Amino acid sequence: MRKYFLALAVVAALLCSPAVSKAQGTVKKKFIDPANMDLSVKPGDNFYLYANGTWIKNTPIPSSKTRWGSFDALSEESSLALKGLLEDAAKAPGDNPLMKRVGDFYSSAMDSMAIEKLGYKPIKQYLNDIEFLSSKAEVLKYMNFLRAQSISSPLYRIGVGQDAKDVTKYIISIGQGGTTLPDRDYYLKNDARYQKIRTDYTQYMVTLFKLCGENEAKAMMNAIIVMQLETTIAQAQMSRVEMRDPKKLYNKFSVDGLTENTPNLNWQNILPELGYKTKPDSLIVSNPKFLVYIDSLLAKVSLPDWKTYLKWGVMRDAAPFLSSPFVDANFAYNQSLSGQKEQTPRWQRMSGLIDRQLGDLLGQLYVDKYFNHDAKVRMLELVHNLESAFESRIKKLDWMSEETKPRALAKLHAFTEKIGFPDKWKNYAGLEIKADDFLGNLRRCNQWAYEENINKLGKPIDKTEWGMTPSTVNAYYSALKNEIVFPAGILRFPFFDFNADDAINYGGIGAVIGHEMTHGFDDQGRQFDAVGNLQDWWNKSDADEFKKRADEVVEQYNGYVILDTLHVNGKLTLGENLADLGGLSIAYEAFKNTKQGKSNKKIDGFTPDQRFFLNWSQVWRNNILPEAAAQRIVTDSHAPGVHRSNGPLTNIDAFYKAFDVKPGDPMYKAPELRTRIW
Numbered sequence: 001m002r003k004y005f006l007a008l009a010v011v012a013a014l015l016c017s018p019a020v021s022k023a024q025g026t027v028k029k030k031f032i033d034p035a036n037m038d039l040s041v042k043p044g045d046n047f048y049l050y051a052n053g054t055w056i057k058n059t060p061i062p063s064s065k066t067r068w069g070s071f072d073a074l075s076e077e078s079s080l081a082l083k084g085l086l087e088d089a090a091k092a093p094g095d096n097p098l099m100k101r102v103g104d105f106y107s108s109a110m111d112s113m114a115i116e117k118l119g120y121k122p123i124k125q126y127l128n129d130i131e132f133l134s135s136k137a138e139v140l141k142y143m144n145f146l147r148a149q150s151i152s153s154p155l156y157r158i159g160v161g162q163d164a165k166d167v168t169k170y171i172i173s174i175g176q177g178g179t180t181l182p183d184r185d186y187y188l189k190n191d192a193r194y195q196k197i198r199t200d201y202t203q204y205m206v207t208l209f210k211l212c213g214e215n216e217a218k219a220m221m222n223a224i225i226v227m228q229l230e231t232t233i234a235q236a237q238m239s240r241v242e243m244r245d246p247k248k249l250y251n252k253f254s255v256d257g258l259t260e261n262t263p264n265l266n267w268q269n270i271l272p273e274l275g276y277k278t279k280p281d282s283l284i285v286s287n288p289k290f291l292v293y294i295d296s297l298l299a300k301v302s303l304p305d306w307k308t309y310l311k312w313g314v315m316r317d318a319a320p321f322l323s324s325p326f327v328d329a330n331f332a333y334n335q336s337l338s339g340q341k342e343q344t345p346r347w348q349r350m351s352g353l354i355d356r357q358l359g360d361l362l363g364q365l366y367v368d369k370y371f372n373h374d375a376k377v378r379m380l381e382l383v384h385n386l387e388s389a390f391e392s393r394i395k396k397l398d399w400m401s402e403e404t405k406p407r408a409l410a411k412l413h414a415f416t417e418k419i420g421f422p423d424k425w426k427n428y429a430g431l432e433i434k435a436d437d438f439l440g441n442l443r444r445c446n447q448w449a450y451e452e453n454i455n456k457l458g459k460p461i462d463k464t465e466w467g468m469t470p471s472t473v474n475a476y477y478s479a480l481k482n483e484i485v486f487p488a489g490i491l492r493f494p495f496f497d498f499n500a501d502d503a504i505n506y507g508g509i510g511a512v513i514g515h516e517m518t519h520g521f522d523d524q525g526r527q528f529d530a531v532g533n534l535q536d537w538w539n540k541s542d543a544d545e546f547k548k549r550a551d552e553v554v555e556q557y558n559g560y561v562i563l564d565t566l567h568v569n570g571k572l573t574l575g576e577n578l579a580d581l582g583g584l585s586i587a588y589e590a591f592k593n594t595k596q597g598k599s600n601k602k603i604d605g606f607t608p609d610q611r612f613f614l615n616w617s618q619v620w621r622n623n624i625l626p627e628a629a630a631q632r633i634v635t636d637s638h639a640p641g642v643h644r645s646n647g648p649l650t651n652i653d654a655f656y657k658a659f660d661v662k663p664g665d666p667m668y669k670a671p672e673l674r675t676r677i678w
């Protein structure tokens, strides 16, 4: 996600790969392979281990990864596919303008000799400029310049997105920001793990300041200044759980009204400095207290300290793309956070970068080579079957009144589905890519995207845009567009396979489709109506019944412990856990409408229902480094794989029947204690 995208755009992805191969395989594949399972574990003891135990035991995490599982293996395939496409494009004769642009970007990115020679030259000018700023007014102005040039985004985030209360219009949104570590907890909590990471982060800053010409003592002083300032900023940030409340994030101000609250930040001046051409009637601030706090900091913190802070932002944002001493220091810092043993190879970092920057160009090449268009037809069919199953479940709900039900159904029927790749590709008009100017290409791409974003203001909503590139192994729901989106990259086994039986496809991509649909009805999504506006359509008693059930899910996941003392944050992961439970329930119902769902015919020793649940669990299998697991538990709105597998199952009656789970089994929950929502 690019940095100017904002907290207000409520988008829920399946996770925090090339597509279906065009060649149909002739070898018969075992979609449920007992060799991956651990048949010594009883399904009711730990279904995840029963379904995946041998795979988990025998599958190491590659040294350049922090996690390895079904998603990661497909992402690796996507990455290799992009590499092949980029290498071909770089060698191509140049008569195809699309290939020339991605090929030239890749050539420039892989020319490490040229990048080594530059050292920190690409950012030197900015660092010099900052050194000569002589007042806080100049600091503020330069901050805006850095942001408008997409060099660095200090203090807060700002960008254009749909207005959550009138989704037919774009509006400027301002969100909290200003820190480097992954979450405010990293600054504010005092256990040993955070202390070590803060020490490593300080060392990272020292290294970068030294690489940019400071002596050891000055570099250390600078690092301490930045750490203190960022810690102060972190104190004013809302927590991730608070940020899950869309009403709380919607605070509308006029430009002058906002300036009254933040006298040191004059938005009348700031907006034109950021490139906004007309004065808007209003803007949205997700955390007004944060801006007021930043405003007071501007007065309190000294001019030299602000300059140090600005310099750090410039260095930090450029470090992963500069010469190897910068890249190595950046890796050491990431290593401290995630435990990753070896640096990701350059080709892979650069393929990912180009996919993020020029996704609609590289995506076209990807889709041409790897996407089987029949998959789109089959997916549409699955989506419609899931929709029918969801509809019949809503009609049968015993906790929702007949008054609210038609509104729920209206929302369900208003879903837009996007499958595979965008109908309309961006052409990046005016963006210049040179074969020998990596940093320049990167800057121009960021700049192009920045301007594309701010120029949306006043224009009609572009409904064709995608928030993920075609090769991405993921899916998402957008509340403001009321749309569910499935990139080509996820339409592969274990999610989807043309040759697989329905149990596999419904337990895989079917549950993913159901998951994205349920996001429209999770604790956040349910607050948006059929067109995407943040507008309540619930009777109070229905809302209370929903909350009661959602609270049970919060409790359930709070009870899951990883790494001794760390436990899943039930409130942070609520939306995803609701989506998993709803998604799996709906997919199961849709599966039962198929021919295989109605039969009892075993395949490879398993009944249709067993295969459905086994594939669901197979999707979530992974091995993860403890450091990465600890980071995700704080920052990821998704629960760890084992709990994504097992959590919903404990609430689904059919699971108990399929595997004969009985009272006394660790996964057993009495029928009256099972949470049933969608």
Ligand SMILES: [Zn+2]
Residues within 6 Å of the ligand: 012, 013, 014, 015, 515, 519, 575, 576, 579
């Ligand atoms: Zn999700």
